[in-house]
Amino acid sequence: xxxxxxxxxxxxxxxxxxxxxxxxxxxxxxxxxxxxxxxxxxxxxxxxxxxxxxxxxxxxxxxxxxxxxxxxxxxxxxxxxxxxxxxxxxxxxxxxxxxxxxxxxxxxxxxxxxxxxxxxxxxxxxxxxxxxxxxxxxxxxxxxxxxxxxxxxxxxxxxxxxxxxxxxxxxxxxxxxxxxxxxxxxxxxxxxxxxxxxxxxxxxxxxxxxxxxxxxxxxxxxxxxxxxxxxxxxxxxxxxxxxxxxxxxxxxxxxxxxxxxxxxxxxx
Amino acid sequence: xxxxxxxxxxxxxxxxxxxxxxxxxxxxxxxxxxxxxxxxxxxxxxxxxxxxxxxxxxxxxxxxxxxxxxxxxxxxxxxxxxxxxxxxxxxxxxxxxxxxxxxxxxxxxxxxxxxxxxxxxxxxxxxxxxxxxxxxxxxxxxxxxxxxxxxxxxxxxxxxxxxxxxxxxxxxxxxxxxxxxxxxxxxxxxxxxxxxxxxxxxxxxxxxxxxxxxxxxxxxxxxxxxxxxxxxxxxxxxxxxxxxxxxxxxxxxxxxxxxxxxxxxxxxxxxxxxxxxxxxxxxxxxxxxxxxxx
Numbered sequence: 107x108x109x110x111x112x113x114x115x116x117x118x119x120x121x122x123x124x125x126x127x128x129x130x131x132x133x134x135x136x137x138x139x140x141x142x143x144x145x146x147x148x149x150x151x152x153x154x155x156x157x158x159x160x161x162x163x164x165x166x167x168x169x170x171x172x173x174x175x176x177x178x179x180x181x182x183x184x185x186x187x188x189x190x191x192x193x194x195x196x197x198x199x200x201x202x203x204x205x206x207x208x209x210x211x212x213x214x215x216x217x218x219x220x221x222x223x224x225x226x227x228x229x230x231x232x233x234x235x236x237x238x239x240x241x242x243x244x245x246x247x248x249x250x251x252x253x254x255x256x257x258x259x260x261x262x263x264x265x266x267x268x269x270x271x272x273x274x275x276x277x278x279x280x281x282x283x284x285x286x287x288x289x290x291x292x293x294x295x296x297x298x299x300x301x302x303x304x305x306x307x308x309x310x311x312x313x314x315x316x317x318x319x320x321x322x323x324x325x326x327x328x329x330x331x332x333x334x335x336x337x338x339x340x341x342x343x344x345x346x347x348x349x350x351x352x353x354x355x356x357x358x359x360x361x362x363x364x365x366x367x368x369x370x371x372x373x374x
Numbered sequence: 375x376x377x378x379x380x381x382x383x384x385x386x387x388x389x390x391x392x393x394x395x396x397x398x399x400x401x402x403x404x405x406x407x408x409x410x411x412x413x414x415x416x417x418x419x420x421x422x423x424x425x426x427x428x429x430x431x432x433x434x435x436x437x438x439x440x441x442x443x444x445x446x447x448x449x450x451x452x453x454x455x456x457x458x459x460x461x462x463x464x465x466x467x468x469x470x471x472x473x474x475x476x477x478x479x480x481x482x483x484x485x486x487x488x489x490x491x492x493x494x495x496x497x498x499x500x501x502x503x504x505x506x507x508x509x510x511x512x513x514x515x516x517x518x519x520x521x522x523x524x525x526x527x528x529x530x531x532x533x534x535x536x537x538x539x540x541x542x543x544x545x546x547x548x549x550x551x552x553x554x555x556x557x558x559x560x561x562x563x564x565x566x567x568x569x570x571x572x573x574x575x576x577x578x579x580x581x582x583x584x585x586x587x588x589x590x591x592x593x594x595x596x597x598x599x600x601x602x603x604x605x606x607x608x609x610x611x612x613x614x615x616x617x618x619x620x621x622x623x624x625x626x627x628x629x630x631x632x633x634x635x636x637x638x639x640x641x642x643x644x645x646x647x648x649x650x651x652x653x654x655x656x657x658x659x660x661x662x663x664x665x666x667x668x
Contacts, residue, residue, distance in 0.1 A: 108476040115468060116485035119547060123488045125510065126500045138506065140513045189397035196390020204398050211405040215604050215654055217627045218647045221634040222412035223404065225422070245400045275389035304493030306607040307627075311635050322495040326611055329502055338503050345499050349492040356491055367490075367548070368555050371597060 126349070129342040130154050137338050150339070155347070158340035161332050163316055167324035168347060170239075174309070174320050175302040175351075177240050182249040182298045183291050190253025191283050195265065205254070211247045216307060224311055238312045239320075243305065248370065249294055256290040257283060293366035296355055300367075303352060321348045415644035422638050433645035443646065445621045446629040449534060450603065453625055456538030457545070457602035462594055465546045469553035470579070487551070489544045498611035501540045502527070505612075527614050530622035537623050541608055545601070549594050556590030557583065589665070596661035603654050606631070626650045 124144075129137045131154065132146040158164045193205050223242055224233075232238030260283055268278045284291075309320045316324075325348060328341035356363050416433055420426035437443045472483050489497070504511045505526035512524045526536045560583060568578045606627035610616045617624035617632070624632075626646060634643030 108471060108474065109478055109482075112471055112476065112479065112482040112486070115471065116482040119543065120485040120488045122497075122500055122504060122543070123492065125504065126492075126496070129503075137503070138509060140508070140510070140517075142510045142513070185397050185400075189394040192390040192393030196387050196393070198387045198391040201390070201394075204394060207406065208394075208397060208401050211401050211409075213655070213658060214405060214409050215600075215651065217604060217606065217630050218412055218651045219405065219408045221630065221640055221643045221647060222408035222415055224634070225415075225640065226404075226408055226411065228422075242404045245397060245404075247401065247405075250397055269386065275386055275393075279393070304495070306493070306495055306610075307631070310610075311631070322493050322607075325495050325499055329499055329611070341499055341503065345492070345496045348496050352491045352493070356487075364551060368551060371548075371552055371593065 123349075126342050126345050129339065130346045132339060132342075134336070134339045137342065154339040154343040157337070158328065158344040158347075161337060161340055162324055162327045162344075164321070164324065164344055164347065166317055167319050167321040170319060171303060171321040171348075172351075173236075174240060174305070175299050178244055178246070178302040179295050179298045181244040182246045183295050185245060186249030186294065187253045187257070187284060187287055187291060188279060189250045190255075191257045191260075191279055191287075193250070193254045194257035195260070195262070195283075208247050208250050212251065220307055220311060223308075227312060233312060234314050234318065236318065239309060239318060242312075243302070243308055246298055246301070249298065252290065252294055252369065253287065256287055260286055289362075292359070293362045293369060296359060296362050297366045297370045299355065300352055412644045412647060415640055416648045418641045420640040422640065426641070429641065433641050434649075437642070437645055437649065442621065442624065442629060442632075446624045446626050446646070447649075449621075449623065450605075450625045452534055453538060453541075453605060454599055454602040456535070457541050457605070458595065458598050460538075461542050461546055461549055461598050462591070464542070465549035465594070466553050468546060468550040469557060472550065473554060473557050487547045489546075490548045490551075494544070494607040495611055497540065497544050498608050501536075502612055505536060505540075527612065528619055530620040533613055533619060533622045537608060537612060540612060541602070541605065545598070549598065552594055552597075553587070553590060556587050560586045592661055592664045595664075596657060599657050600654055603650065603657070626653075 125142065128143075128145055131150050132143065133148050133150055136143055136146065136148055155164075189208070193201060227233065227238045227242060230238070232241070264282060265278055268282055269275075273281070304322055305320070306322045309323045313319055313323070321344070325341075325344055328337055328344050331337065332340075415426065417428060417430055418426035419429050419433075468486065472479060472486070492500070503509065506512070507523045507525050507528060511526065512522065516522070516524050525532060527533050564582055564586070565578060568582045573581065604627055605625055609623045609625050609628050610631075613619065613623045617628045626649070630643050630647045630650070632643075633639045633646060
């Protein structure tokens with residue numbers, strides 16, 4: 107009985123994704139067929155993907171999305187761990203105030219920032235450029251917060267022993283703290299990747315050049331008719347391309363994926 | 375302690391400050407400064423060309439007479455309502471289904487979870503096609519009664535509800551996961567004790583599970599409403615035109631964008647975002663208050 111209910115729910119929720127992935131391999135006319143075809147009757151191979159790359163520079167968008175997401179992941183993970191370690195394991199003047207200041211940025215939604223941040227970044231001369239696209243969102247306060255909690259659990263004796271052995275503080279971070287934080291860093295990396303990969307508003311306002319656009323913004327091209335024809339096949343192909351990286355993360359790192367998202371929700 | 379050349383003691387605690395400095399400098403530049411700058415902007419008129427002019431509270435006063443703002447505020451509140459209460463109930467029901475072992479649970483749960491994976495823009499693009507007036511959703515729903523055309527997105531009376539339905543579809547599996555984490559944290563002894571006392575599954579749920587889920591409920595309520603207040607990409611991509619038709623899906627996030635980047639009225643855009651911030655802060659305060667009581 108439970109299996110039947112669950113099956114109904116799974117079909118209801120999975121079918122739009124199924125529709126997207128299968129329509130990427132259908133001919134344009136078949137996509138709108140009523141009743142809907144569950145699988146392509148007239149299999150198109152990769153033709154719709156090639157068409158999508160012809161209508162707009164899809165692979166450039168795709169690479170930019172990777173650049174955007176990976177730079178955010180790299181910076182947040184490294185500097186988040188460094189700062190989290192610093193806040194957790196050192197007692198320096200101003201520690202509480204600085205931590206509170208960093209933490210308070212979690213509460214500010216991005217829509218509040220977008221207008222002043224745009225004016226600021228424009229004043230830096232970074233409008234419509236990679237620095238303007240990539241730098242302002244590179245750090246995520248949630249990363250600092252999460253890493254501080256995990257770093258606090260590191261045993262002090264271990265750090266003290268290294269200190270007695272004459273290791274520099276930076277080496278203690280790099281060679282003792284960082285390896286122990288690795289599982290938490292993996293969860294953090296996945297969360298930040300998902301957030302950055304789907305980011306829409308900032309890339310939309312800061313970049314005008316097609317060559318600099320990320321895939322989430324580039325996708326909107328495909329909802330418009332091209333040469334007077336609707337291009338739903340190309341739209342579904344590009345949508346599938348935009349979903350594959352996250353789906354791959356889900357398949358290969360399911361444990362970290364669900365753990366990371368839950369941790370982000372509970373603590374963020 | 376480490377010794378610097380020259381014998382000056384450099385206490386290792388200062389390394390902590392050095393470790394946090396890059397992050398602090400970053401947030402000062404790209405979060406704290408723009409937040410304060412945005413607050414200041416909301417008291418000015420600024421079009422990016424001539425210098426900002428201080429106008430005091432004028433922008434806020436004008437907002438409440440502004441037809442677009444009133445539309446956006448009402449649309450946002452309707453959207454938040456539709457993106458919260460139904461989501462709480464349905465995601466909890468889904469969690470109760472998947473909480474217990476049955477045949478094929480893992481596969482079905484993974485399939486149910488699929489809408490969480492695509493970025494919002496992908497969801498909007500795919501649903502734009504599914505909600506074509508003569509498209510797949512029309513045939514799956516109206517088809518049974520011989521209806522061949524439903525203007526899901528083109529009808530200003532229907533479009534806001536299409537937004538809510540798509541949003542809820544995408545977000546319910548995520549909140550199911552949160553409920554599942556909450557359910558998993560309930561000590562099994564409590565349920566067993568209830569079962570031994572002869573409580574049925576419905577009574578066990580009301581009297582045992584639900585009180586234990588209080589903290590999870592506060593979390594789900596807060597996250598879903600904060601998330602809904604900030605909605606933007608869905609209303610930008612899914613409707614026939616951003617915020618359309620006839621401004622029926624114009625929400626506050628979209629109005630910030632419209633004023634800021636289409637009309638270049640930076641002061642008005644900042645004022646709208648300050649109102650948004652106040653609404654979200656109010657939700658956060660309610661959450662903190664409930665958390666304290668929980």
